Amino acid sequence: MASRVALVSFLLLLAAAPAMSTNYEGEALQALRARLSDPSNALQSWNPSLVNPCTWFHVTCDVRNRVIRLDLGNSNISGPLAPELGRLQDLQYLELYGNNFEGKIPEELGNLKSLISMDLYGNRLEGEIPKSFAKLKSLRFLRLNNNKLSGSIPRELVTLSNLKVFDVSNNDLCGTIPIDGPFATFPIQSFGNNSRLNGPELQGPVPYDFGC
């Protein structure tokens, strides 16, 4: 009986999974492009009629034609980040630094389960660092510095055991800095110039956090 329930729920899960359409990853990238302003025509080669986005410039695929890199650093792009980016299940490198990306970081980016590096530094992103980033178990490099991010550093990120580099300097974060997990090794400069950030959290019998 239990196994039947399990089977049914598995089938349900399958059904709920988005259908892989004609150009599923390409469509996700097009969703990004649709909301962007691209005065330097960096995205000109993004032809939606192609079978996959693998020959688009600034997109790199693996041998299975799955997108593994998106390189749009310093490309004079402005606009919001599309939640659809979270669909790029094999993406390893999300390099969007040095543009004018604005608005919030979509929590859907937490679905990028293969992500190794997320470089969103040097943009105009605001709002909080999504708690969903705690799901990025492969993540080694997270650079969010030089934005307008606010709120506290999600405690959930201490579970990212592979995280090697974490830089949130030059934002508007508040609260205290976690000290567990990989946070034990990050230099204090990684948190610099966040005027409302209080320093490392103090741990005791009662969790101590001023909040924001």
Added chain:
Amino acid sequence: MENIQNNSMRLALSVLSTLLVTACGDASTNSEALLQIKSEFIDLEGVLSNWSLGGGDICSWNGVACLASRSHVLGLNLSGHGLSGSISSKMGSLVSLQTLDLSSNSLTGAIPPELGLLKNLRELFLYSNSLSGPIPPELGLLKKLKILRIGNNGLSGEIPPHLGSCTELEILGLASCQLNGTIPKEMGNLKHLKSLNLQNNRLGGLIPPELGGCGELQVLSAAANRLEGGIPSTVGGLNALQILNLMNNQLSGSIPIELGNLSSLTYLNLLGNRLSGAIPPELNQLRQLQILDLSDNDLSGAIDLSTRHLNSLEYLVLSKNSLHGGIDENLCPESASLRNLFLAENNLTGTMEGLLNCASLRSLDLSNNSLSGSIPSDIDRLANLVDLVLHNNSLVGVLPPQVGNMSDLEMLSVFHNGLTGEIPAEIGRLQRLTLLYLYENQMAGTIPRELTNCSRLEEIDFFGNHFTGPIPETMGRLENLVVLQLRQNELSGPIPPSLGYCRRLQALALADNQLSGALPRTLGFLAELRLVTLYNNSLEGPLPESVFRLKNLAIINFSHNRFAGSISPLLGSRALAKMDLTNNSFSGAIPPVLGEARNLTRLRLGRNLLSGTVPAEVGRLEGLGFLDLSSNNLTGGIPLELSECRQLTHLLLGGNRLTGTIPRWFGSLRSLGELDLSSNDFRGDVPAELGNCSGLLKISLHDNRLSGIIPPEMGRLTSLNVLALQRNHLSGPIPSAIQHCDKLYELRLSDNFLSGWIPPELGQLTELQVVLDLSRNHLSGGIPPSLGHLIKLERLDVSFNRLQGPIPPSLERLTSLHQLNLSNNLLQGPIPAALSNFPSSSFLGGNQLCGAPLASCTPLSGSDAKRLSNAQVAGITAAIAFVSAAVCLVLLYIIIRMWSDWREVSVSNSDGEEQEANQENKWRGDGSQKVGRRYWRVHSMCVAAASPDDKRSSTSEACILRQIMQVDKLVGASQVL
């Protein structure tokens, strides 16, 4: 207000002056006036030829109607007479005129203000000309005017409020001009107005509530303007109104409940506005309403309309709103007159069961909602349905077999739902079916052969399901088929040869299946075929020659199959725009005829077995953007003609056997973004002209025989992401100008003959991430401390060079680094602490480095001992010690043997023994004399250095330590031993 007063003043003045003029001209006859009018027309068809003084009584002139007394001209009707030219101001002198009809000509110029003098005028028709300029306010003087139709002209300016003085007006037509401004509130004075048509102008502002004064209004259309604000509730007071059309404006606010009072209304169209709020239930009172279109607004709430009340309703269009809730039975409680129901693009939920009473329905569009549940098995109660459109919902369950009973069905679109199960065989009964969209569902099973009974089918799209088994071999019975899209299923077996009978087929998409076998010869009959995509199947064999006959082929994608033989059958079409044959086994040459496909923008022939040269004819493809010939067996050079392909963005020729030099004209390919010439046999230098291709993102020239320097012009490629020049014969320094390529994330220069220092400017490439590989060159000098700025770098390899000096402490800042190779250089000094986590292999070989992971830099006993004390190298030390000990023992043994031999010789001098000793020496490859001391000197410094007294204990530490210094030499020696 002041404006209007001013205008009235001016109007009064101008009227006075005109009156004067007419008074003076009163003596002149109507005939003179008519001749003047004629003179300003251009009458190409000669319809006014009898308008002449000798032409008799003016009342007999064409188009002129007189009073019985023949004293006055009553009417002038020149409609549709092909007249051009302008309307004379003399028209104003025909004061007795009651009807003036100049409609449907090609008249230009302005409407003369003098028409305002025609105070007996009852009907004025100037519509459908090319008149321009404003509507003269003087028309407001025409107090008897009942009909004013001047639309479909180029009239501009505002609607003069003075028209509100024409209180007898019944019909006012100002549509399809370029009128701007607002609708004057004075329109509300037109108490007898029955029809007001202002549509298709540029009118803005609010709809004046005063319009409610037009109590006899039957038709009100102000569609396709720029009207704003709400719909005034006074419109609800227009009791006689039958047609209300306000579509395509910018009206906002809610729909006034008063519209429910319009008991005569048959047509209500508010589509394409910004109306919000709920649909007022009061609309249910509109018993006469036949057409209701509220689509493309921001309406929300539930649909609270019912055909129980709206019993005349035939069209109900509520698509493109934000309507919520379910479709309950109340909408269509019993068989009603409703024939067309469009509720697409809302947020409707629940099932579609509630609609099954709408037996008169012919078109039902519920697409793009959030409907759930299944398609009811008694869907066939909608027996008259022609179009059933349910796509983009969350419907589950099967496509019920009862669909087969809906014999009028022409369009069945259920794509992008969660439907499961098989296609019912009963579908074959739908003799009128033209379009069947099942794509993006979870349907499975085989495609029933009965489907091919639907002989009117034009479009089949089953993309993205789980259909298995073969494509029905009777497919050819669908003679009207235009589109066959079966992509991304699990279909197997061959492509049925009968497809050749589908003569109208334009798109054949069978990609992403498990199809096998050869391409049937009959495909050559599909003369209208434009698109064939067969990629990702297991199709094989040579292509049939007949395919060459397909002259309309524009898009071909056969990639990832097992096709073999020549590609020439695919080159019969000059319409070819995109061709992708990647990853097959095509062989033979690339046919020069390819150059005839002048529309070709994308050509991918990579990963095949093509041989011969790159044909010069490719250069005729001026629109070519993507050329991929990589991983074939191509030989020869890059033809000069290719320089004509100025649109090239991708040029991928890697993995062939191409020879010659990299042409300088590459510098003229200004659109180039990716250049891959890797793994060929190119010689000569890297042309400096490449620096002109400023859009280059990726350059792969690795694995060739390129020589010369890396041109400093590379520094002009400021967009460059990847530069791969490894495994060539490049020499000279690394140009410091490369610092300007500040978007580089991958830089590979390894396995060349590069010399000189590593330019400190490399430290400015702060986006370097994947790798910086300078290994296996002749680089000298120190590691520049600036490399410490490469904080994103994950791999750094400078091994096998001649780098000297210390490891700069700044490298400790490379926090992203997870592979480091500094080995086999001449580096010295301590390893920075933060690098101690890298394995010792990152540092060994030639270097004289110390500290973790190598031996500690702290001295132990002697200077040599420094590097030995660390436990981490104890294993290696032990191994080396063991080898050394063994060597030394062997040598000791030899010494002892020789010494004893020598002693023996000196005692007995046996020839045989001496010979043996010589042989032993020869075997050691050395030819040294049997004299012990000299032998040692040649073979081992360590033993030689040891005092003769220590010979017996040659495993001494000092000996081993020296040997560590020369690990390679010793290991080599021991192998020889």
